[in-house]
Amino acid sequence: MAGKDTYEVVRETEVDAPSAVIHDLIVDFHEWVRWSPWEDLDPDLQRTYSGADRGLGAVYEWSGNRKAGQGRMAITGDEPLEVAVDITFLKPFKASSVATFELTPAGSGTKVTWRMVGQKTLATKVMGIFTSMDKMIGPDFEKGLARLKSTAST
DSSP states (O other): OOOTTEEEEEEEEEESSOHHHHHHHHHOGGGHHHHOTTTTSOTTOEEEEEESSSSTTEEEEEEOSTTTOEEEEEEEEEETTEEEEEEEEEESSOEEEEEEEEEEEETTEEEEEEEEEEEOOHHHHHHHHHOOHHHHHHHHHHHHHHHHHHHHTO
């Protein structure tokens, strides 16, 4: 839960696919180009992959235009029904957060919950005067989950 000095953004959807299919799309950063809501912010986005090929220890770094910014993600938890990703944003502002993807069997498919929790920085506190992190990032999560649903269901 988010407190005074933290923020939390949560979105969920049901996907008509087994959790293993969805899990594979999340733990392999190479697959994120197919569903991540941020991949199309910069057609010239530079991507670097290091560490493990997929799963625990996999690292993805990006650098792009002003909209895409610059940052690093690393998979720090990889269980069949939960994946944790540490995210460090370097540009347009510095921030750190942890994203988790929870996969819960639901009928013939899987409920996917995408949660991000992070420390409020000076920049996010200032932005918070005008809008919330939920309003800023929530629509991106919705777009990403819709793409994940489409990708996993094909």
